[in-house]
Amino acid sequence: MSSIGFVLVAIIISAASGLPVALSGGASRRGQAISALMLVAAGVVGLVGVLPVFASAATSSLALPWGLPSGAFAVGLDALSGIFLVPIFIIPALGAVYGLGYWHPADRPEDGRRLGLSYGLLVAGMALVAIARDGLLFLVAWELMALASWFAATAEAGKSEVRRAGWVYLVATHVGTLVLFAMFALWKATAGSFALERNLAIQPEAAGAIFVLALIGFGLKAGLVPLHVWLPGAHANAPSHVSAVMSGVMIKLGIYGILRMTSLMPTPDQWWGWTLFALGGVSALAGIAWATGQGDIKRVLAYSSVENMGIIAMGAGLALVGKSLGRPSLILLGMGGALFHVWNHSLFKSLLFLDAGLVIHETGTRRLERMGGLAKRLPLAAALFGLGAAALSALPPLNGFAGEWMLYLGFFRGVTAGPGRGLPVAALGAALLATVGALAVAAFVRLFGAVFLGAARSAPNDDHEAPNVSLATPDNGLAAHGKGKAGGSARLAMLAPMVALGLACIVLGFAPGLVLPAIGDAAGTWANLREGGRNLVGLADFSWSLPLGLALVGVVTLLLLYFSFAARGARKPGRGTWDCGFAAPTSRMQYGASSFGEFLGRNLSFVRVTRRKSRRPRGAFPAPGFYSSKTPDPVLDLSIRPLAAFAGRSIARMRILHQGQTQIYLIYVLLATVILLIAGVAPS
Amino acid sequence: MIDTIVRFLLLLAFPPIMLGIVNRVKSVFAGRKGPPILQTWRDIAKLARKGLVVSSTTTWVFLAGPAVSLATVLIAGSLVPYGPFRSPFGFTGDVILFAYLFGLARFFTTSAALDTGSAFEGMGASREVTFAFLTEPALFLALLTLARLSGSLDLNGILLGPAGGFSSATAAPLVLVALALGIVVLAECSRIPVDDPNTHLELTMIHEVMVLDHSGPLFGVITWAASIKFFVLSTILLHVLLPMSSGNAAIDWLIFVAGLVAVSVGVGVIESIMARFRMRRVPWFLTGALLCSGSAFVLLVR
Numbered sequence: 001m002s003s004i005g006f007v008l009v010a011i012i013i014s015a016a017s018g019l020p021v022a023l024s025g026g027a028s029r030r031g032q033a034i035s036a037l038m039l040v041a042a043g044v045v046g047l048v049g050v051l052p053v054f055a056s057a058a059t060s061s062l063a064l065p066w067g068l069p070s071g072a073f074a075v076g077l078d079a080l081s082g083i084f085l086v087p088i089f090i091i092p093a094l095g096a097v098y099g100l101g102y103w104h105p106a107d108r109p110e111d112g113r114r115l116g117l118s119y120g121l122l123v124a125g126m127a128l129v130a131i132a133r134d135g136l137l138f139l140v141a142w143e144l145m146a147l148a149s150w151f152a153a154t155a156e157a158g159k160s161e162v163r164r165a166g167w168v169y170l171v172a173t174h175v176g177t178l179v180l181f182a183m184f185a186l187w188k189a190t191a192g193s194f195a196l197e198r199n200l201a202i203q204p205e206a207a208g209a210i211f212v213l214a215l216i217g218f219g220l221k222a223g224l225v226p227l228h229v230w231l232p233g234a235h236a237n238a239p240s241h242v243s244a245v246m247s248g249v250m251i252k253l254g255i256y257g258i259l260r261m262t263s264l265m266p267t268p269d270q271w272w273g274w275t276l277f278a279l280g281g282v283s284a285l286a287g288i289a290w291a292t293g294q295g296d297i298k299r300v301l302a303y304s305s306v307e308n309m310g311i312i313a314m315g316a317g318l319a320l321v322g323k324s325l326g327r328p329s330l331i332l333l334g335m336g337g338a339l340f341h342v343w344n345h346s347l348f349k350s351l352l353f354l355d356a357g358l359v360i361h362e363t364g365t366r367r368l369e370r371m372g373g374l375a376k377r378l379p380l381a382a383a384l385f386g387l388g389a390a391a392l393s394a395l396p397p398l399n400g401f402a403g404e405w406m407l408y409l410g411f412f413r414g415v416t417a418g419p420g421r422g423l424p425v426a427a428l429g430a431a432l433l434a435t436v437g438a439l440a441v442a443a444f445v446r447l448f449g450a451v452f453l454g455a456a457r458s459a460p461n462d463d464h465e466a467p468n469v470s471l472a473t474p475d476n477g478l479a480a481h482g483k484g485k486a487g488g489s490a491r492l493a494m495l496a497p498m499v500a501l502g503l504a505c506i507v508l509g510f511a512p513g514l515v516l517p518a519i520g521d522a523a524g525t526w527a528n529l530r531e532g533g534r535n536l537v538g539l540a541d542f543s544w545s546l547p548l549g550l551a552l553v554g555v556v557t558l559l560l561l562y563f564s565f566a567a568r569g570a571r572k573p574g575r576g577t578w579d580c581g582f583a584a585p586t587s588r589m590q591y592g593a594s595s596f597g598e599f600l601g602r603n604l605s606f607v608r609v610t611r612r613k614s615r616r617p618r619g620a621f622p623a624p625g626f627y628s629s630k631t632p633d634p635v636l637d638l639s640i641r642p643l644a645a646f647a648g649r650s651i652a653r654m655r656i657l658h659q660g661q662t663q664i665y666l667i668y669v670l671l672a673t674v675i676l677l678i679a680g681v682a683p684s
Numbered sequence: 685m686i687d688t689i690v691r692f693l694l695l696l697a698f699p700p701i702m703l704g705i706v707n708r709v710k711s712v713f714a715g716r717k718g719p720p721i722l723q724t725w726r727d728i729a730k731l732a733r734k735g736l737v738v739s740s741t742t743t744w745v746f747l748a749g750p751a752v753s754l755a756t757v758l759i760a761g762s763l764v765p766y767g768p769f770r771s772p773f774g775f776t777g778d779v780i781l782f783a784y785l786f787g788l789a790r791f792f793t794t795s796a797a798l799d800t801g802s803a804f805e806g807m808g809a810s811r812e813v814t815f816a817f818l819t820e821p822a823l824f825l826a827l828l829t830l831a832r833l834s835g836s837l838d839l840n841g842i843l844l845g846p847a848g849g850f851s852s853a854t855a856a857p858l859v860l861v862a863l864a865l866g867i868v869v870l871a872e873c874s875r876i877p878v879d880d881p882n883t884h885l886e887l888t889m890i891h892e893v894m895v896l897d898h899s900g901p902l903f904g905v906i907t908w909a910a911s912i913k914f915f916v917l918s919t920i921l922l923h924v925l926l927p928m929s930s931g932n933a934a935i936d937w938l939i940f941v942a943g944l945v946a947v948s949v950g951v952g953v954i955e956s957i958m959a960r961f962r963m964r965r966v967p968w969f970l971t972g973a974l975l976c977s978g979s980a981f982v983l984l985v986r
Contacts, residue, residue: 375745386745389791393787395788396788401781401784404780409777409780409837412780415828416835416836417835427981430825430828433824434821434824435821437784437787437820438787438816441787441790441794444791445790445794445795445809446813448798449794449795449806449809450798453795453801454741454798454801541775541776543775548759551759555754556748556751559751560748560751563747563901563902566901566902567738567902570736571739571740575737575739575740576739576740577741577800577801577805577897578739578802578897579802579803580802580896590803591807592806595807596810597810599810599811600813603814603817
């Protein structure tokens with residue numbers, strides 16, 4: 001069987017993987033287990049099909065008969081598709097295994113059926129998007145992916161918060177699809193067919209219009225600011241393994257769409273690259289700045305996805321500029337960095353979402369202000385979260401750094417060896433990436449600290465704790481089991497996929513050279529350059545990464561051994577933290593997520609809006625004081641919602657015309673006809 | 685070979701002496717006799733012999749803070765060239781690794797601070813990460829300017845400059861780069877006017893407040909690592925301020941050490957004649973560094 005055949009089989013297995021859940025009524029453990037097994041099998045089959053694409057430059061394609069009047073069932077597999085297919089076949093399979101521990105089917109059979117069916121279809125839709133080589137087929141797959149992800153994300157539709165977020169997502173994704181309709185129509189009009197093949201006959205004006213439409217339509221899915229409005233809500237309210245798939249895999253297909261379309265068109269004008277780069281830069285900076293203010297563990301992760309998509313777009317923008325200038329080193333380093341970051345982000349962001357799910361499962365809340373000190377209860381989860389957070393903050397020697405290192409190398413190379421043009425992109429890119437990196441450290445230290453470090457903020461033995469604030473208040477129905485309910489096997493099912501993802505982050509960080517040829521081939525495929533893999537290996541020499549990683553780990557391990565030896569017996573119960581002489585500190589006096597983000601917010605006020613409410617204790621007999629802060633989304637909460645409310649109010653005024661009687665509507669029809677007649681007659 | 689050995693001896697032994705010089709300069713200004721130059725080394729040795737108290741709130745993260753900060757500064761220190769002596773480990777793109785190693789250290793020191801659950805240490809961590817996002821782009825733009833000047837992508841090439849030395853036409857950008865780097869050194873090494881290592885009030889500190897709970901060997905390692913960071917960043921600054929090479933190894937080493945002493949004296953003088961900025965003024969100062977290095981870049985490529 002050819003490569004593409006394996007992929008198609010994997011798609012069919014994935015699509016069918018919801019059936020065992022649905023047929024068993026949604027409440028059976030066994031149905032869920034069979035479904036997970038099918039997804040793992042689909043992943044293995046799919047990878048068997050995909051991986052050979054990187055070894056040989058050959059592409060594999062297939063055209064099947066299809067009943068629709070125009071369009072064709074044309075699918076193909078090349079290195080660019082392959083880069084995106086690898087996470088599609090890995091992450092959802094791991095997520096399904098995780099779901100065995102996370103999602104108890106017996107509790108909610110209806111939701112379980114919905115989730116099981118849509119999860120499998122989502123995987124199938126995503127894989128089909130990545131291999132579709134025909135405009136109409138692409139749109140069908142795209143819609144399948146969008147709708148399946150909507151059903152999966154709103155699996156807990158019983159909650160109003162979920163329904164609200166789902167509504168925004170549904171509107172956003174269909175606006176995107178509508179724009180893609182326009183884009184493919186234009187493609188058909190200029191290229192002559194829906195076939196997604198390299199077409200150099202496209203006029204520059206049409207190509208520019210297609211690029212702008214692709215940027216909007218695909219940018220909505222990728223979550224580039226200001227088109228990210230649906231992303232935080234949908235990712236925060238979906239079940240955690242669905243968040244992992246959406247954030248880790250699905251939104252990347254927005255990037256894939258942009259890359260696929262730009263690879264098919266003739267040499268781009270410089271403004272294409274500039275625009276994509278600027279959108280990416282804004283997304284990266286705004287996404288991470290907004291992440292520093294969120295009080296919900298999953299919203300922080302969602303906003304950081306906006307940031308990471310921005311970084312990917314910056315790399316792709318650099319590659320586009322390189323393509324217009326005819327500089328292969330910029331193309332390979334920019335696109336290579338972007339594609340490597342696609343993989344890296346899918347690994348550490350899924351890890352973090354799955355870990356967040358475990359935390360929510362344990363504590364029964366998503367609110368950071370109620371967490372703290374979980375590192376003692378969940379040591380492995382804490383270590384994995386720290387690993388994922390460090391990888392996401394692009395810290396050496398992990399995979400996030402390896403990816404961004406390539407991007408920096410591209411930017412530096414643009415600065416040192418460039419003729420004047422394209423240089424501002426490079427210089428701005430390096431400075432922006434540095435700022436974003438520092439802010440990522442800030443956002444993730446805040447998150448890691450608020451969730452896992454210090455003391456539990458609402459421990460039962462805390463005297464000063466108000467009785468009505470306790471861990472038992474479930475913000476998320478999943479945790480209705482209460483805290484710590486996850487038994488041994490459930491805990492194992494949740495932890496095993498996380499360990500696998502964490503190991504992958506380490507391996508790709510220590511030895512990025514393993515995957516560099518594949519990434520280079522994909523970058524070469526995108527730009528129609530030969531020997532992309534070999535050239536990229538020449539440009540980005542990773543021989544330092546393994547010695548560096550070993551040196552770091554070695555020195556740190558030695559020091560930790562020494563410290564543990566020196567500190568043996570020093571950590572006694574009752575030896576609390578020294579709070580500068582204050583005798584009775586409580587866990588509520590710790591720096592929490594909002595206090596940690598407060599100083600940041602004051603210095604980020606150029607991009608982040610923070611609403612604060614507080615009452616200080618005053619006078620001799622002070623009333624209880626309070627402080628709360630909120631970071632609304634400037635696009636959704638401060639622009640679109642007020643505008644929509646205003647439009648709604650204005651339109652409501654027209655309600656006077658609606659009397660609900662058929663006769664009156666018939667009179668309107670008559671009036672309209674008369675007016676049209678007059679209008680039609682008047683000029684003559 | 686000898687040069688490499690000298691490099692490592694200097695990296696390990698000299699940094700605490702620089703702190704001793706700073707303190708001596710400050711005492712001279714204040715009219716005191718002052719501690720011996722080797723006092724920091726004595727403190728470290730004393731701390732290493734002491735026992736320690738560890739809060740029961742903490743986990744392994746608390747221990748990882750000092751461990752990672754020492755490991756990262758040692759590696760960063762072995763990547764930069766000292767005076768005309770090249771680093772034996774240089775590679776294309778090491779300049780990015782260099783900057784991100786400090787990010788790695790920051791991740792773990794601030795996490796270790798939050799691990800204690802103390803409000804003061806949380807406050808210090810919050811300030812540390814906030815100021816970092818202002819200094820990082822300044823540092824990167826400064827390095828980018830130097831990379832543009834030298835046409836090189838590795839620290840050896842970037843810091844040693846173009847083959848024939850910097851041309852006089854690039855004097856203006858270089859002055860601005862030196863200013864930016866100077867501010868970065870003061871901020872990253874927690875010196876006045878950004879942070880006051882000797883204040884008695886925890887509320888006003890950044891770096892020192894983050895390590896309140898570390899004691900004994902942990903604190904000794906932190907002190908040592910902080911001094912090495914000062915040494916490494918001063919080395920970078922020296923490449924811009926004192927780009928000379930006599931050709932004779934012994935003289936070059938002397939020039940290099942004299943330069944480090946001069947930077948320490950300079951920092952001591954600044955600390956003696958300036959007060960610490962109010963916390964909300966610090967970001968302006970750091971933005972100044974960003975403006976300097978940004979302008980330097982613009983001047984260079986205009």
